[in-house]
Amino acid sequence: MTPDEFIARLKERAAAMPPPEKPPSPLKEYGLDNVDCPICGNTGYIIYKKDDCMYSRDCECMPKRRSLRELNRSGLKDLAQRYTFENYIPDNDRAASLLEYAKKYVEDDPAWFFVSGQPGSGKSHICTAICLALINRGAHLIYMLWRDEVTRLKGALVDNPDYYQKRMDQLKKVQVLYIDDFGKGKFTDSDQKIAFELLNYRYNNPASRTIISSELDFSDIKKLDVAIARRIYERAEGYCRRSPAKNYSIDKTGKID
Numbered sequence: 431m432t433p434d435e436f437i438a439r440l441k442e443r444a445a446a447m448p449p450p451e452k453p454p455s456p457l458k459e460y461g462l463d464n465v466d467c468p469i470c471g472n473t474g475y476i477i478y479k480k481d482d483c484m485y486s487r488d489c490e491c492m493p494k495r496r497s498l499r500e501l502n503r504s505g506l507k508d509l510a511q512r513y514t515f516e517n518y519i520p521d522n523d524r525a526a527s528l529l530e531y532a533k534k535y536v537e538d539d540p541a542w543f544f545v546s547g548q549p550g551s552g553k554s555h556i557c558t559a560i561c562l563a564l565i566n567r568g569a570h571l572i573y574m575l576w577r578d579e580v581t582r583l584k585g586a587l588v589d590n591p592d593y594y595q596k597r598m599d600q601l602k603k604v605q606v607l608y609i610d611d612f613g614k615g616k617f618t619d620s621d622q623k624i625a626f627e628l629l630n631y632r633y634n635n636p637a638s639r640t641i642i643s644s645e646l647d648f649s650d651i652k653k654l655d656v657a658i659a660r661r662i663y664e665r666a667e668g669y670c671r672r673s674p675a676k677n678y679s680i681d682k683t684g685k686i687d
């Protein structure tokens with residue numbers, strides 16, 4: 431069957447079928463409805479013809495879909511619905527300034543964003559809002575909760591080197607990586623090795639965006655590893671912020687903890 435015959439047959443079949451009800455968007459399950467794609471009808475791929483052959487390629491909505499799946503798997507989905515720029519209500523100048531920098535970062539050239547602060551200071555809120563804004567612009571993003579991911583990677587180094595390599599490759603090469611709670615817990619030699627391998631790779635690829643939140647500030651990170659602190663500082667120049675403690679609210683009714 432030639433490609434033209436194949437297409438003609440598909441059209442005949444389509445014409446003979448009753449009009450389908452609009453299928454639910456596969457993205458509904460992620461709870462983020464503003465990503466219906468009229469280009470591919472939410473299949474995620476485009477079929478096209480070239481030199482009398484049929485090919486398929488990813489639709490331009492695919493990076494966004496992959497990011498949302500990552501968010502879904504990571505458990506960040508619920509936060510992503512609450513932690514938007516609109517829901518971040520600054521209570522003082524420093525919180526307002528952090529919000530302003532975060533919004534500017536989204537619009538700025540590729541760079542890193544680093545925010546330190548106590549638990550509950552709003553740093554995860556700001557970073558999550560940045561991630562969502564980038565995803566909505568089509569970026570492919572992976573969310574990495576530092577302690578969980580590094581524990582898995584250390585286990586894989588011993589038991590499953592293939593997994594280690596595959597996952598590290600993903601984390602190194604993804605367009606946007608959000609590392610949440612960087613340096614939390616005991617920072618062992620293995621943690622240091624993994625952190626350096628990952629951040630040094632991304633440092634050497636200036637187009638990569640890395641968003642880092644941490645309870646540690648720069649002086650703490652320098653104590654862990656000077657080379658890592660220097661790479662973060664260089665790439666996040668202008669976007670290293672400290673989240674003010676316990677002084678912003680997530681909505682008008684109260685503060686988060």
Ligand SMILES: [Zn+2]
Nearest residue numbers: 467470489491
């Ligand atoms: Zn699409």
